[in-house]
Amino acid sequence: xxxxxxxxxxxSVKNAEADSQRTLYPYVTGTSIVAIKYKDGVLMxxxxxxxxxxxxxxxxxxxMKAIGKHSLLGASGxxxxxxxxxxxxxxxxLNDSMWDDGNSLGPKEVHNYLTRVMYNRRNKFNPxxxxxxxxxxxxxxxxxxxxSMIGVSFEDNHVATGFGNHLxxxxxxxxxxxxxxxxxxxxxxxKCMRVLLYRDRSAINKLQIxxxxxxxxxxxxxxxxxxxxxxxxxxNPTAGAEGSW
Amino acid sequence: xxxxxxxxxxxxWSPTGRLFQVEYAMEAVKQGxxxxxxxxxxxxxxxxxxxxxxxxxxxxxxxxxxxxxIGVAIAGLTADGRVLSRYMRSESINHSFTYESPLPVxxxxxxxxxxxxxxxQRSWKRPYGVGLLVGGLDESGAHxxxxxxxxxxxxxxxxxxxxxxQAAKTYLERRFESxxxxxxxxxxxxxxxxxxxxxxxxxxxxSLCTVxxxxxxxxxxxxxxxxxxxxxxxxxxxPEEEEDGGDGEAEAEAASAxxxxxxxxxxxxxxxxxx
Numbered sequence: 001x002x003x004x005x006x007x008x009x010x011x012s013v014k015n016a017e018a019d020s021q022r023t024l025y026p027y028v029t030g031t032s033i034v035a036i037k038y039k040d041g042v043l044m045x046x047x048x049x050x051x052x053x054x055x056x057x058x059x060x061x062x063x064m065k066a067i068g069k070h071s072l073l074g075a076s077g078x079x080x081x082x083x084x085x086x087x088x089x090x091x092x093x094l095n096d097s098m099w100d101d102g103n104s105l106g107p108k109e110v111h112n113y114l115t116r117v118m119y120n121r122r123n124k125f126n127p128x129x130x131x132x133x134x135x136x137x138x139x140x141x142x143x144x145x146x147x148s149m150i151g152v153s154f155e156d157n158h159v160a161t162g163f164g165n166h167l168x169x170x171x172x173x174x175x176x177x178x179x180x181x182x183x184x185x186x187x188x189x190x191k192c193m194r195v196l197l198y199r200d201r202s203a204i205n206k207l208q209i210x211x212x213x214x215x216x217x218x219x220x221x222x223x224x225x226x227x228x229x230x231x232x233x234x235x236n237p238t239a240g241a242e243g244s245w
Numbered sequence: 246x247x248x249x250x251x252x253x254x255x256x257x258w259s260p261t262g263r264l265f266q267v268e269y270a271m272e273a274v275k276q277g278x279x280x281x282x283x284x285x286x287x288x289x290x291x292x293x294x295x296x297x298x299x300x301x302x303x304x305x306x307x308x309x310x311x312x313x314x315i316g317v318a319i320a321g322l323t324a325d326g327r328v329l330s331r332y333m334r335s336e337s338i339n340h341s342f343t344y345e346s347p348l349p350v351x352x353x354x355x356x357x358x359x360x361x362x363x364x365x366q367r368s369w370k371r372p373y374g375v376g377l378l379v380g381g382l383d384e385s386g387a388h389x390x391x392x393x394x395x396x397x398x399x400x401x402x403x404x405x406x407x408x409x410x411q412a413a414k415t416y417l418e419r420r421f422e423s424x425x426x427x428x429x430x431x432x433x434x435x436x437x438x439x440x441x442x443x444x445x446x447x448x449x450x451x452s453l454c455t456v457x458x459x460x461x462x463x464x465x466x467x468x469x470x471x472x473x474x475x476x477x478x479x480x481x482x483x484p485e486e487e488e489d490g491g492d493g494e495a496e497a498e499a500a501s502a503x504x505x506x507x508x509x510x511x512x513x514x515x516x517x518x519x520x
Binding site for chain 2: 099101102103104105106108109111112113116139
């Protein structure tokens, strides 16, 4: 079964007009996703912001969605491309369930399908401008993987996108361990999200945590983290810099 | 079956609602040498009789590996069988590439059946003249399917196709209820015994049959001559009692089955293209 991804006049190699339809830059973007494996499955955290350049324009964007029965997809990067990917996956899951034969797509299959899609788009110089995190549980096996917009794909016990790679993963490398309880997992994710909130300009203080286990997906209601700004250094930040304000 | 005015074209119905060309294609399957499949909860065994054109040539390959978890045994026009095996391998590997996961057998079998159906509804095509026993493993366990030139497919606990397959089927009918719980070794033994039934008293030697196995934690592979001979030795050691009883039954059944099968072929020998 082939899944065609139709773009009108899409062949930019042969058609000059199609060139103007290639993705050159992202416009409305989501920031980091952080995800970890824990005892019962996968926990994933993201904020609900959609930035328009440096403006925090949209504050109610769900960047994590359930895929089929066994997977959870989180995305950072261009929101419209994420929505497009959700459409492809919708079709994939629909066709899979139409077989009605006791087989179903697991997280590994979805991850690899996405890898193929992302890599193929990259080869046509028309990428889907996202970094995707795919987590899931099937038949007792927990799976967590990532695909970038250029098709780089891998699995790990904890993954993060964007700024999360630089700010969250060091924390996870130190503090993640196998068989985290749900409470410990959430605490760990919140620790990472708090750092991101302080340091990532595109982060907003409205986040969701999603969990996926053998039973299925639950995405929490949005909530905010407590922050602390009374550090002495914040009180008079320019004390040492003459002439600044 | 006799010639009639509705059997020239595959796209012509008979007044009684039959497509004779499709039925003739199914006759071709009966002309090929026997192929047998059986499955347990965790394993599938496919076996075939090695038939050679002449003493000078090697025997035709009738069992093909489609993937680590799927094998197929054919009977009928081997050329058609080879082409369909190639199609199956292609579908399987494309699925593996996209999803890094084995193609569920049930889905492969449906695609194969749909492909065969197309040939029953085009005036410029003919049906594939080969029956396929597809054995494989997927999430829901071990499966054995039979794909027909008509585009139908059925799932079986055990089945035999090709010439003198009725003898094998009778043997399998007696035993099939225990197959689900059979051990791998017992399953192989039953497959070889079923093959023996189709040989009509010819002594069973490992050179006369090909046996393949696949199972949970065991990718598809052929058994070597030695292993097959070892299994044969375990039951050929009781020649007098077993063979008389067994062969007597087999012969009687085969004798009654043979005229029915050969009636279709009529006065022709097996065509050289069919094995």
